[in-house]
Amino acid sequence: MKCIRNVLTAAAAITIVVCATAAAFAVTGDDILNRMQDTFSIGGADSGEGILLSIAVLNQYGSGITTDYNLAVAAETIIDPKKPSDADETSHALMYFVGGDDEGMIFLLSTPEAKSEKSRMWLYISSFGLTKELVSDEDQSGNFAGSTLSYADIAGAGDLRDDYSATILREETIVVGSEERAVWVLELTPKPGVDTDYARMLLWVDKEEDMFLRLEGYNASGARTKEIVVASLGTFEDRRIPDVMVGRDLETGDVSTITLSGIRRPAGGLPEGTFDPANLGRFDPSAYGF
Amino acid sequence: MMRGVFTWVVDHARWVIGAVGLITIALAVPLFSLETNVDFASYMSAKDPAYVLIKNAEDRYGSQTLLMVAVIAPDGIFNVETLTKIEQLETRFAETPGVEEVQGPLSQDVIASSAAALDVGPAAPDGRAPTTPEAIAAYRERILSMESIRGLLIAEDGSAAAILIRMERDASEFDVTRAIRETMNEVGTPPERFSISGEPYMMLSLTESIQGDLVVLIPIILAVMCLVLFLTSRTLRGVWIPLLVVGLSVVWTFGPMGLLGIKVSIITFILPVLLLAIGIAYGIHIMHRYDEAIALGKPRREAVIESATAISGAVVMAGLTTVGGFLSLLTCYMPLFREFGVIAAIGVALALVLALLVVPALLAILPPPTPRLKIHAKAGTNGRLAEGLGAIAGGVARRPRSFLLVVGVVVVGLAVAVPLLKTDSSMAAFLGQEHPAILGMTDFDRHFSGSEQLMIEIDTGRKDGLKSPELLEEMLDLEAYLRTLGVQKTSSITDLVRELNLRFHADDPTFHAIPSERKQVSQLLALFSFQGGDFGTVALPDFSAGEIAGYYPRADGETKAKLVRDIRAYLREHFTEGVKAEMVGPTQLFDSMSRQLIRSMISNIYSSAIIVYLIVAAIMGSLVAGLICLIPLAFTLLAIFAVMALSGITLNIASATIASITMGTGIDYAIHFVSRYRTEMAVDGDRVRSAQRAARTAGRAILFNAGAVGAGFLVLSVSRFMAFRSFGGLLGLAMAASGTAALTIIPAVLVTLRPRFVTTPPWSRLRRSWESRTKKA
Structure with a gap:
């Protein structure tokens, strides 16, 4: 349970990566970073159908303790035609806890494209039948204390472009599962005056899909503290997506494994009002085949 | 031989000195890499159940090392000036490299609720100090209503505030602590008072005190020893040669420690002082004998060889008993004492060997002194002091039974007092109430819930076991019981669940309770996690187990022992069905340490007595002689423990070693007197006159020796550590008592018992027996 937010952010990240689209060839590290961020969308803005995912998360702590969660996720990017085109999208991710004491709890995350707007989170607690918005001064995508993975770690939701400068260290080929992938290896260093999680990051970015396949975070003394690896790739709608991601906190020894066990489009799309906080209590996962 | x-040695004097010099230089280099280990928990046996419990808990829940800064304001903290200083401190602490998290009364995140939302934000608006009277009043009302903050970050009466600082895992605790202290001193101007506390500061403070102590103690002990040496030798070389030898032994002892990475513990660091006090005698004896030989007109080479050969037996005997005394610490339960015993024994052995090598080598190459010792030799037997000592011994020897009866009465009186002796292994007992680290704890005792912490682990052994409402109610009952024992504040998952329930239901007070359904508990905890909450020690990630923390004001060893007993009895009675509940924190550790101290001290009394007895019996060739020599030491230890009990000096980490040091050094006086008595008995066989003559001759040397060693130990009385101040005084007293007892009780015992070894040395009896058998054969 310690990593519950982590679970959700990781799940959201998978959703993001799943929906990433390829872009034009890049020549500099910052260009590649821009392409990664530009392809950032939840639910597939181009499709308008939304997406359904089944995600299993296994946390193995350095102390030997393990916890696991199963989530049924519905996500969609909704466009508001009244807004300017560069700020008209809002990505929604609804995550339903399956099984255990938390069965029926729902976490809803809405992330607007407009930088002037903040992400919002709601939590529906089924045992009380109540929904509350979780308001915090902190960045909702920030790292959970002691967690193995965070939203920013996996998908760059904290917007790496704002915080880091990137340079291409080299190009190489790495093995993911049973296949070889051509990657750029980027070195990210914090921009002056920016408070970042890492003093240095290395990113292995898939040339074809513009998604990272490996991430390493380093602290100020040069020690590697975090490692996230895409362990295997799947395919969805002609795009390669990560099936299994493994994150390691090298300081605590905690390991999180996120497995995408199912992905599909909802037949006939997601009904209007699915992502309305007032409707969370009425969300029925069985209606979507979960 | x-x-x-x-x-x-004399024929290769320059080689010997050169080799010793080279080795010394080589061993001096690692001295600069010596590190201290001031972690009291590490002084325990790794197999000790209390140590195992706390280490397991650290492995499971992580170390909760906190630095705590208290701001105490004479007129309360709710004014612009004080709150501004608190804001500055919180901001600057948070910017300090190596600081992971700062919890302060302004910036601490709190949960506020409304019908639609839960709002997490700083306790003060934007985490800044309110500046208008209205804003301050609103802030005061808000923060004092928060149970989780009141008593922890704000004193109940608003007279003080606390800022808690958690460090990054890989940060240098000392560097961060120094930086925090520097910031506190810069911002912390009157009228408020600022103090710092917490384990990292305690460690830093202990290390600084050790360094500061050595800077003060070493020059003082050197000055005292110079004085003693000058008074006994009246020559410059009589001062610098013995000092050089002991100095070398210190380098030879501590150098390899640096080389092997052995850290200097809280008691090992006084070893240079002890070595100087104890080891100086070896050089003195050799030089004194050499001066006598020169005074008798012997050529330098012969004088050196003869004097060293003649005195070596006595010096080796004195060294062996001291080494044996220290090695007796090997039987102690606590590794701290075993390590100290071995290092001290090595140090004394090195002081002995170096004295036997370096002193003759130096004397062999230095020009001989002007002979002028005849006067001293005469004074040794006929001076006023000698006459006085002879008179005392004579008086005792004439009425031995009466004297022993008086001694018996005194012994009974002392024995009655000994059970009053208390044990206290706490930091406060070791450092003293006026030590800066303890003063910081006192502030937390006075203004907050207390500086002492107890931890109880509740382990269900199954995933999500802690989510059971029934178990949470039992934990609440336990916390209520803890408060009846003087625990002022508790913190556990029960507080968290109740507060979350309250906030989730828009502060409706009826919901400040454990929910009745397990699912509700589980989902409230999920809510906490969503808000970025860290469960820390209150629960493991799988909720199979968690800790209850209790805070209480500083208490002595007896109070803690009772607390531990009572809590354990409650846990045994109330947590039975599949739930394991046990104390795991520092309180039970220090309680166990107190019990180990007693165990170590008792075992050390026996082991040091046996070892020293065996050495003396072997040297003197008589089992009875060994027993008689132990009598003054038994009396001395009894007197020491009675003085401790009556004066309120507790048995602590320092004083637990007193038996081994007293036995190892004090035994020399008894041996010296018995040996001399035996010699005098050979002259005329008159017991009373032999006792008088022995006291006249050996008595003076015994008094000087005990005085010199005692003066060295007394130097510890200026230590920054209260434990060592009393320890130095007790050792000084031990030397005086064992010397006096050797000169009074032993003559009475010898005259009363009339042991055969005095008139017929056992080795000679054996020799005669062997010779007669050989002849018959």
């Missing part, structure tokens, strides 16, 4: 050794 010894003559051969000394002949070789």
